[in-house]
Amino acid sequence: MTRTKLFALSALTLALTSNTAQAAVYEISELASNEQGVQSVSVAIGEQGGVVSQVQFPFNPPIDIELLDLENNEALREQLNDPDAVAQGNISDEDLVILYNVLSGSDSPLTQKLGEVQSYIGDANGATEVTGFDQASTAFDGLTRSVNTLVYDINALGNAVGTGTAPYYKVNYTNDEGEQLTYLVRDFNQRGFVYLNDQVLPLLPPEDTLGGRSAARGIADNLWVAGSVSTEAPETLAGQVSNCEDPEERGDQPVELCLQSVRNANSSNFQMRAALWKISNDGQIESLETFPLAFEPDEDSTTTFNSQANDVNSQGVGVGTAQNRVPHLNDRIRTMPAVFIDGQTNSLLLDKEDYTSGMAAGINDNGLVTGYGVRFVNGFERSKFFVYDINSETLTFPDDFFPGSSSLPRDINNNNVIVGDGEVDTVTGNGAVRRRNGFIYDHDSGSFQNLNDLIACDAPYTIVQANGINDNGEIAATAVVEKPKRNIAGEIEQDEQGNDIIESTVIAVKLNPVPGGDIEDCSDSEEKFERQAGGLSWLLLGMLGLIGWRRYRG
Incomplete structure (x- = not known):
């Protein structure tokens, strides 16, 4: 996210320099979008306080x-x-x-298709759905609800970007045995979009065979958009498409179904490149720039190589990932953090022999980039977050929860404050998922803090991810809380005795800075200890990766 700088001191800095404890640093509000599905996560936050959330398994899906x-x-x-x-x-x-x-x-x-993820923009008082590429249904009132729509970022004006699938439609077909069948097909698998002036602007890729692929991950206030596009199709794709169009070759199936099978089989075989779009205020695409690989592949190589821009600032500098040859790994090709600037792809961490891969997650208008690198700690791969200053070309790895903790940054604002999440358990083994907590890091002061220490001692939430922060210090976060279990109909489930079934539930929340707030002393609070130390379904947290990655998904 990129915004105008509003003030120099973050709420965290103010809290750490205060001497009295009267109120928590942040108060928590649950988002209205949490009522739309089984679970939800926050993704980003705009300057006006609107939070982007993704809702998984929406309630009351329509049945054809x-x-x-x-x-x-x-x-x-x-x-x-x-x-x-x-x-x-x-x-x-x-x-x-x-x-x-x-x-x-x-x-x-032949079976009806139902989308699993919807996206919303809102707060505790209400939420507006961004429906992406969905269309009106011919089978029932409303939309088809057959798409997945994932909004990833929002700017100061409320414009957003995301990635969605095409809606399914029916193709009636009579097979060779005289059976009348109805197939469900769609025209593309993944396409980026800009949500601007309440309209969805599709971002088409240069290589659009069978729809191609594109994605949008970040948006600046002046409508620079970061993402990726397909630039080259697999060599065999043209022949497969030709076979589908030939009745003798495709067999006893409609051409649309044949093409869909080919599309699905080749979805990950397109050459994908980082892309930056410039959008006009009236919703026109002024330019599209794609970036080259950071290395020169072998001349006879048929390997698919990828790069992706995850964020962009108001100067049009993008950051993300790109594959490159890593010198200290005998020139093996790995995915590394990258900066996309002046038509070039510049990899980070290539000179850091401890690091084997990584990603750049965000950039602000001051030229500070945040991301993570992966290295071995005590025999285990751990991700450690970094800050890179484009202007001074300096790279730092701040201390996080502890040396063996994997930490992931999610966002950086123009006050140089970073939010993310990291592991807080020191013990691992037997495939166990280590518990994660959200963090906030002030780069200017060097302050790193667990966000659970900045909320009220009696708050029933555990902040497991901090996904976005605006220049007002408001944070979009994801929390785990004990709530009655709901089924896909939105009804509370009960046990045989008629009691509500209570479970650990993932929800989207907003952290609002408390004026004059300070860190509460929870040393005598048993509730605080239990909330942070145990009693949670950490297997459930593993599901966060399905929908909760801000800008990261391919």
């Missing part, structure tokens, strides 16, 4: 009754409580749960 074929699907009828009511469109909460599990567990192109 025609595609269920209940007259002939005896196995499904036996699973339902009231199949006749379902056939009439009267679906109970119990049967909705059954239908959702059946549909989400099927890979058949």
Whole structure:
């Protein structure tokens, strides 16, 4: 994120220099979008305080009754409580749960497709959905709800960027045996977009065979957009497309289904390059610049190489990842942090012999870049976050929770304050997931702090990720809290005794600085100890990687 600098001292710095303890540094508010699905994570925050959140497993998905074929699907009828009511469109909460599990567990192109992730912009008082590339449904009122829409960043004016899938549509087909079948297909798998003036502007890639691929990860206030695009298709793709268009070659299937199979098989085989777009205020693409690889591949190489811009500042300098040959690894090719500037791709950490890979996550208008590098600590690979100053070409690795902790930065504001998360457990083994807590780091003062130490002692939350910070010091975070368990119908589940089932739930929250706030003394607070030390489902935290990475996903 890139914004105008508002003040020099962060809330963290003020807290650490105060001598009295009267109120916590931050108060927590839950986002309204948490009521839209089973779990949610925050992703970014704008200068006006609006938080981007991604909601996984949205409540009450619409069901296309025609595609269920209940007259002939005896196995499904036996699973339902009231199949006749379902056939009439009267679906109970119990049967909705059954239908959702059946549909989400099927890979058949004859089965209705339901999206798993929706994105919202809002706060505790309300949220606006960004529906991406979804379209009105012909089977029921509303949208198809067959897309995944992941918004990753928002600027000071409320403009956002993200990546989405195409909606599925029906293709009717009569096979060689005379069966009438309805297939579900879509036109592309991944496309970046800009959400501007309540409209979605698609970001098309230069190589768009079968839709190609593009992604948008970061946006500056002056509408520079960072992401990646497909620049070259696999050599065999043209022949496969030609076979689909030939009735003799494609077999007994519609051409749309054949092309979809080819698209899915080749989705990861496109050459992807970091890209920066410049967008006009009225929603026009003024320019698109793609960046070369940081090294020269062998002339006869057929390997797919990738780079991606994760963020961009108002000067049009992008940061992200790019593959490169690493000298201290015998020139093996690894993914390294990268800066995209003046048409060049410049890798970081190549001269740091301890580091084997990494990523640049964010850049501010002061030219400070934050990211992480991976190195071995006590025989285990650990990610350690860094700060790189483009102007002075200096690189520092701040101290985090402890030497063996893996730490990941998520965002940096124009006050040079970084937020992210890191491991707080010192013990690992047997494949266990080490607990993570959100952190805040003030680069100017060198202050590093666990965000759980800056909220009230009796707060029922554990901050496990800090995903975004604006120049007002407001933080978009992800927390774990004990809540009643809800099913896909949004109903609270109960045990055999009729009691609500309570579980650890991942939710999106906003941390609001408290004027005059200070770190509370929780030495006598048993609740504080229990909240930070145990009682949480850390397996659930492993799911955060599915939707919670700010700008990182490919």
